[in-house]
Amino acid sequence: MSFFTNLRADRLVTEIRSSNDANSAATQKAIARLKDVGPGAIESVFAALPEADKAATMAFVEVLAGLVSQKTLPVFMRGLVEGSPRVISGISWALTTSRNYPPHLLLEALSIPGISKPTVLEVIAAQKSRFGVRELLAAAYAQEPNEKAALFRLIGEIADQSAIPELVGRLQGKDPIARVHIINTLARFNSPEVQNALQGLLKDPNKLIRGAVLSAMQRMNGPIDIERVSALLRDPEIDVLNRAIDVVIKANHPETMRYLIEVLKDENENARRAAVEVLNEIGNAKSVKYLLEALKDSDWWVRSRAADALGKIGGPKVIDAVLQLVRDKDEDIRRAAIEILNQTKDERAVESLIQATRDADWWVSERAVDALAEIGSKRALPRLMEMLHTPANGKAMPIVVRALGKLGDSRLVDTLLPLVARPEREIRIEAIQALSRVADESRAEQVRNELQAQVSCPDQTISRMAAAAMNELENRLAGVTPLAGTSGAALAATQAGVRPPQPVPPEAAKTMLIADQGVTQAAKQAEAAKLDIQTLKSGDVIEGRYKYIDRIGRGAFGTVLLMEDTVVDERLILKFLNPNVSQDEEVMKRFVHELRYSRKITHKNVIRIYDFLYIQGSYAISMEYFPSHTLGSEVVNEKPVELKRAMGFAMDICTGMTVAHQLGIVHRDLKPANVLINQDGLLKIVDFGVAAAQREGDTQLTKTGYVIGSPKYMAPEQILGKKVDERADIYALGVMLYEMVTGVPPYTRGDHMSVMYQHVQGKARPPQEVNPSLPPGLAELVMRAMAVDKTKRFQSMEELRVALERFRN
Secondary structure: OOHHHHHHHHHHHHHHHHOOOOOOHHHHHHHHHHHHHHHHHHHHHHHHHHHOOHHHHHHHHHHHHHHOOOOOHHHHHHHHHHOOHHHHHHHHHHHHHOOOOOOHHHHHHOOOOOOOHHHHHHHHHHOHHHOOHHHHHHHHOOOOHHHHHHHHHHHHHHOOHHHHHHHHHOOOOOOHHHHHHHHHHHOOOOOHHHHHHHHOOOOOOOHHHHHHHHHHHHHOOOOOOHHHHHHHHHOOOHHHHHHHHHHHHHHOOOOHHHHHHHHHHOOOHHHHHHHHHHHHHHOOHHHHHHHHHHHOOOOHHHHHHHHHHHHHHOOHHHHHHHHHHOOOOOHHHHHHHHHHHHHHOOHHHHHHHHHHOOOOOHHHHHHHHHHHHHHOOHHHHHHHHHHHHOOOOHHHHHHHHHHHHHHOOHHHHHHHHHHHHOOOHHHHHHHHHHHHHHOOHHHHHHHHHHHHHHHOOOOHHHHHHHHHHHHHHHHHHHOOOOOOOHHHHHHHHHHOOOOOOOOOOOOOOEEOOOOHHHHHHHHHOOOOOOOOHHHOOOOOEEOOOEEEEEEEEEOOOEEEEEEEEOOOOEEEEEEEEOHHHHOOHHHHHHHHHHHHHHOOOOOOOEOOEEEEEEEOOEEEEEEOOOOOEEHHHHOOOOOOOOHHHHHHHHHHHHHHHHHHHHOOEEOOOOOHHHEEEOOOOOEEEOOHHHOEEOOOOOHHHHOOOOOOOOHHHOOHHHHOOOOOOHHHHHHHHHHHHHHHHHOOOOOOOOOHHHHHHHHHHOOOOOHHHHOOOOOOOHHHHHHHHOOOOHHHOOOOHHHHHHHHHHHHO
16 A cells, blocks of 8 residues: 555544534535545544444445445455454455355365454354355355354255255265264255155264254154154164154054054163153053054063053053053963052042952952052052952962052051961962051050960971061051061071971982983872872881971972981981873983983082982982071171171182083072071082083973073073073172172062063163272173173183182181
């Protein structure tokens, strides 16, 4: 700029600044003359802007707008880099009002170092009509997130139908942020082309893309691919899953229920929640029934998880639908409906449940009683009393008595007291427990006297249950909350009373360790003199050889009796198989097959099995008698076992199981109740009679469908019905280790099905959180033994034993 030009510009700027009237002829003439000065006036105006008043500022902006051109634009850009805020503001106004420059230069300006990008973006927005979608897209990809977002907002504002092909073509790009912006822009258009393009991205590996597509679909109208959207109800990303719920609900597609089936069966709790939330909005009795019918043939744990989700998360629509299904003609549907209602504890279900107690299906009837007990409504009392006095199914009486106890009405004392004297053991036990729950202060003394009388009962289980009930009654009346699991511990102690010396194998009776053909033939032969072990009295002699001494206990597979072999004058155990087991030919073949291998185990840490006998129409396993207590009784009041002692027990189990595994025998029911310890600390593992001899070709042994194992200690693969090997026993020992070093099992919440599901999930609380005093490394060892993935566990009992060794000292 020449000296004279600069001088002239400065004089005109001063004239404009000093004017009191911006609209006066003199001022307007000065503005026109300043514009005539040309580009040389720009710097003078920039210098004047910081001190100019409002009127002068407007005049200067008018001058700058008149001086904008492609040639002068670099000067303006430099002002956006170096100028003060007022200068930058003035430049922005000038560039916004002028169209005397190519718009693409604004996009290029975004790359100038130090430039005020927000100002440039404001100008671009004001000039947006001068840009094309493709031009803005090309510029947007090169920008930082903030600038990119601003340009994509402009693209969204200017895009029309003609831009759809360009936008769709960029949906598969590499920049996920850009793709999200494009998806949001395309959501404005409801054309089939856009719908198909967006829904094609529902399987995109990037969660941002899946979420953006679902958000777009929520804003759009038109048909949706319900199969693809429903699949996202199982998405691992909660945000994506929640958006999928909204889309499915909004669509209310007629095929929705078809695709909810797999979601409701999913192992993931969030997926099942998603399915139920959809049902809460669009479900009805027909749709819920459709789902339950589809689930009928699924594995029990799948049905259980689904019922649990429907019951706990189901809203009014789901519950109303289930209440209708309680009266369905299909027995399986009624059963499923009752299971769901067992989870709801919804007062609305009371009347339907009362009606369900009259169901011809005993299972529906009994579970309806359970559900009424959980709800706790006194409206159920008349029906329960009716069932008690006129039982259609005698086996249901213990369940009815238990329900009456849970309702906690003191008026029931007179009804329950006579039941304590019933001959049926189960009814007596439930009546004893119920009395401890319903008696109030006015009847407490009478109930105490009755319970005290039962403490003297020769049946140890009745005796201990009565003692526990008295304790519970006293605590309740005193306002004391008893420790959880007290009654369970008492019951476990009852089952632990094995008091047995050394034995010699019996030589008489009829052995069943014969060929399969012989087993089949023997199983089909019914002998006239059928043995009823329930009627045996002390001193009774069976087969002229085995003298009955005591009944030790009863489990899922059989009843354990302490006998004396009068031929050799030694004691032994006879475990008589329960009828439901012994009457199944396939099960009998399995027992014979397994026992052929099991009795080969001769080791100090394993109870010796002698024979499998057929005695007067009953089957029994004869085995070593070992005076002892169970490992379960070592864990008292939820306190950890002394570390050295716990490690010794675990290592002895490893040693005994190593011998069994070397013979190809997997226990499959390893638990504290099957580990016996005598007063000298000698440990023996028992009940290999129900183990599976895992040898090649033996997979058919599980085809009968019997589940072998205890829920608290069962390996995930065993729960899921997969092939079981030695590592299932390692898992069980891991659970036992957890219990010994913390005082509590890792999974106990809920019923058996819930516990099994927790094993499959594998989310146990770390042992060091339960017992912070554990030595470093022990918690990790326990969790490794309990790994859900069996390939991540110790691969042999010997490997685990060696790992335990360092914690013993």
